[in-house]
Amino acid sequence: MKNINKFYPHLFALVGFIIVSLIYFYPVLQGKKIYQSDIVQYTGMAKEQNDFRKATGEEPYWTNSAFGGMPTYQMGANYPHNYIKKLDSLLRFLPRPADYLFLYFIGFYILMYVLRVSPLKAFIGALAFGFSTYLIIILGVGHNAKAHAIAYMPMVVAGVLLVFKKRYIAGGLLTMVAAALEINANHFQMTYYLLLLLLVLGIYYVVQIVKAKEYKHLGILSAVFAGAALLAVGVNATGLMATAEYTDFSIRGKSELTINPDGTPNTTDSAMEYEYITEYSYGIAESFNLIAPRLFGGGAREDVGKNSVMYEFISDIGANPQEAKEFVKTVPTYWGEQPIVEAPAYIGAIVFFFALVALFIDNRKIKYAFLAGAILSLLLSWGKNLPALTNFFIDYVPLYDKFRAVSSIQVILELCFPVLAIMGLQTFFKSDKTEQLKALKLAGGTALGIIILLFFSMSMFSFVGMHDEQLREMYGDIGPAFVEALQEQRKDMYTGDLIRSGLLILAAAGILWAYIKNKLSAMWATVVVGLLMVGDLYMIDRNYVNNDDFVSAREMDAPFQATEADQFILEDTTYYRVYEPQGRLQARTSYFHNSVGGYSAVRPQRMDQLFNYLVDPRVNAVLNTINPETMEIGKPFPVLNLLNIKYMILQAGEGQNVPIINPYANGPAWFVNSVKPVTTADEELKSLEKLDSWNVAVINKKDYPEAVQKTSYPADSTATITLKEHKPNYLKYSTDNDNEGLAVFSEMYYTNGWKSYIDGKEMPHFRANFVLRAMKVPAGKHTIEFKFEPEVVKTGSNIALMSSIGMILLITGGIYMAVRKPQVGKQE
Incomplete structure (x- = not known):
């Protein structure tokens, strides 16, 4: 019985965790789902994969709906065993x-x-x-x-x-x-x-x-x-x-290009550019958000409430109470160094205080290991703001250059500090009164000293955000007054949160002092401190994730609705791709069509380079040729054509989508008359800018020497190659050609997994036109198959x-x- 009884506290804790989890997210009990922007994007990316799985019971491992085609390995693929x-x-x-x-x-x-x-x-x-x-x-x-x-x-x-x-x-x-x-x-x-x-x-x-x-x-x-x-x-x-x-196929691999999109030399040896890796670098002073949440304005869209500078400002310029109330729900108060922040990385003032207690009273040296882990995490999170350390890790520490958003390494600190805090809480109640009082004075003095120092350092900060100039222009005549009020709001949040954290630390210290003076039992002191510690974090969390974030399950399961443009395009049942310039790196298009864009942190590198270097910078040139009567592109654009982009979706007016037809798209596959051999990736890419892709294929002879042994093929206007069947992981073509030909397929070349067959016999294929597949096809009538069998x-x-x-x-x-x-x- 004694052995069974010792499990009861753990069972109670388990039940408690279940209850607390459901209470915080209680709308899930009503069948609702939290609206998660990244999951909405994932739903768009994975729709073809999930639909295929549901219809066939098979796992495709490839999708054609994103970036022209890519493996589903990072999109929730299911593997045997x-x-x-x-x-x-x-x-x-x-x-x-x-x-x-x-x-x-x-x-x-x-x-x-x-x-x-x-x-x-x-x-x-x-x-x-x-x-x-x-x-x-x-x-x-x-x-x-x-x-x-x-x-x-x-x-x-x-x-x-x-x-x-x-x-x-x-x-x-x-x-x-x-x-x-x-x-x-x-x-x-x-x-x-x-x-x-x-x-x-x-x-x-x-x-x-x-x-x-x-x-x-x-x-x-x-x-x-x-x-x-x-x-x-x-x-x-x-x-x-x-x-x-x-x-290596994705943007996390090292680039073969020696030039940047603007033509300057690419000198980096890292898998990704330094600016991309360090774009989200935590500001050094901003790190004090860990103990006072809104020192740097909190998040990019803060609800500052009715008793705020911004509420008063917007009311003074004529807004009625309801308008003012709605306006102050999404105020851009964040003024730190990161491009955008949803919420501060706040670990809790009381958690920080008890971590200090651990450092002063706990005799276990393991505390120094956790402290070292936290400090390393903090230093690395500064990224470009501490270039010496960051550059060392990027250049010499294996795999470090594979990851971006270096600020997220603070998760290690967010693990280590609660560990230290609870070690401090545990040891405090086991120590004698003298040690307790000493630790209380040292930890309290240090924590409050930091708060006071920050309070008196306020004049050192500008409270100017990186987007303030844009806001000043956006609000026109009231722009200067708006930004001035915004900066006053930030100052108010700075002082308010310092006072809040200071009071919380004083309250926790007061409870420990009451225990030392025998005014509270150890259990009650622990419970009250625990309530303060958790309650502090809970209240901050509710500012950013709460019941308002939940929507009906249907809205999350089917987050995109087809526009008139989508419906127009879907009437075309042939095989083609769609390009939405304003939303290329979003997944909406992938939800309905075979898209050349998508939403992925590991998107295919060469496809991304193709658009960054040759397509996106020239979109306006394409748009200028549109015939307003037919809504067709007026002249051929090589890259669009070879990718079989038959439609573009443009945003016009108030978010209205308009379908644009590209009558020059090459189609699923075609025979070319000649090969242009090149020796570098740079040449492969540059050759596409003015390529006659219908007649010429660009092939890297260094990578595929056997493919360029023959560089010309007889022109035959009667030769045909027709797509007969297509699935995410299977393509079937029929060919009829009086001579040997070189066929180019508007499918993404991927080194591993795709196997090609002619009349059931496996035959080699190779990369052409920087991203596509090509293969030599014997004279006569044949059946060509591509199967993705990784x-x-x-x-x-x-x-x-x-x-x-x-x-x-x-x-x-x-x-x-x-x-x-x-x-x-x-x-x-």
Whole structure:
């Protein structure tokens, strides 16, 4: 009975997490869904894939609806034997996004348990971690994969700590399963940042082990980690291998071009341009948002309320109360250095205060490892504002240049500070009165000192936002007065939030002082402090993600409605592509058509370059040729034609879409008369600008020497090549040509997976015109087929199956051994 009773607190915590998750997102109980902008875009991108899966029961692994064609590896593809995904689905049993909030809580609770924190304090810590503002806002905008990966971070750390504590079986199994779930979340940037934290923790422990000369322990833990990592990677082999294969094809791979779109030399060696990687760099002073949320204006669209400078301003210039109330709901108060921010990355003033308590009172040296992880995270989040460190990581740290939005590395800090805070809370109540009072004075003095220093440093800041000049112009005659009022609003928010954070810290310190003076019991002091800590974060979170963000399930399941332009285009049942210049990097077009655009952080690199260099800069030249009577393009444009772009969608008037016809589109496939050999990617791209794509194909002879052995083919006006059948992963053509010909297909060339057949016999194809496929076709009548049969899926699935079996055997054996001989860990 005693052994059963010790599980009750954990059961209560589990139930509590479920209840809190559902309360925060209670509209899910009404069947509603949160409106997530990124998920809306994903729905557009994945529609063809999902429709095909639903209709056939097959997985296509390729979509034609985005960027002319690309693998679906980063679009929710389902792989055989992905059993870790099934386990993840069991853990995420709550309606979305309550499921991710629940994962935040449960993962951090497990980490607290490993750190020997009592259930009540672990429960409070889990809530504080889960309600960290950044973790909530990413759920609001739809960064689900990011939230998913962050949620498993604490669990991975917990497993690693257990192994270092010589809990080899429990730690090894937890590390293995948690790491497998972490990888399965499929946000490699977050996983990469987690590895940086684990590296810091590992250095700390290895130094301790070497000092103690525990080389046997070092050998055992190395073997445990290697085995856990091998199986965690193995069960996710298909996704990892597919992603690795696709990376070089995407914008995350290194460019072959030596020029930029403006003609200047491309001198970077990184996978992405420095400006792109560091575009979202946290301002150094802006980092104080971590302890006072709206020092730099909060988010880009703040609700400043009725008792605000902006409400008074808009009322004074004639707005009625209802108009003023609506206006102040979306005020552009953010004035930091990032292009746009939805909400500040606020970890909580009381969380920060208790982290300081830990530094002053907790004797466990592991606190310094978590502090080091937090500091490294903060420094790297500054990006271009700390170029020496950022450049070093981009140039010398493997894979760091594969990721952008460096500010998001603060998720490590947002994990480490709650850990330190709860360590401080736990140790405080275990210490004697003298130590408690000393720690209280030092932590309180430091925290309040920072608040006071920021208060008196106010005159050092300009409160000028990067978009203020645009706002001044946009509001015309009242523009100067509007911006002046806006800057006063920012000052008001700055002082108001400093006072708020200062009062919260004073309140928390006051509760601890009352406990020291025996005016409160330890339990009540913990409960009250916990309520303040979590309540602080909860109230800030509700400013950015609340019930107003929920819509009917139907609105999220079908977020796009066909316009008259879409309906006009859809009447054409032939095979073609659509280009929407004003929305090329959005997924609306992909929802209805085969688009040359889309929404993806890993879009195909060459397709992206084609538009950045040759198409987007020349759109106006295309538009100037439109015949207003027929709404047709007036002259051929090579790139549009070879991509089989038969329609363009333009925005006119008040958001009205207009279909434009390109009568010169080459169609699905055609025979050319000659080949233009080139030797570099630069030449491939430049050659397309004025190419007669109907008669000439550009081929890189360095990459495909066999394809340019013959450079001319007999012109035959009677030769035909006709598309007979098309699916996302299958294309079938019939050809009739009296002579050998070179056929070009308006399909994206992808090195791995696509196989080509002539009359059932596999034949080679190669890249032409920078992005397309081409192949030599013998004289006569033939059937050509393209099938997407990625070997990486077959190989990866076999590895995943074997690794899953190994994982199950290890878990079974581990449980058996733990039951026979329970392990005893040691305190830090």
